[in-house]
Amino acid sequence: MPDSRFQLVNVTHYDSREDWEAAGRNQVFRASTERAAEVATPNAALYEVVVEYP
16 A cells, blocks of 8 residues: 555564664664655664464
């Protein structure tokens, strides 16, 4: 849907907040996210899993 707020969703699993923060300091990761930010608005956040399905 071209007018929806989130046209692109990327979900990544990190074992800890520290791992997530370390990824943000990684130069390769930062370059990749900067390129993505040219075509999408980033909304980086951490979420708690409340249910999992098999």
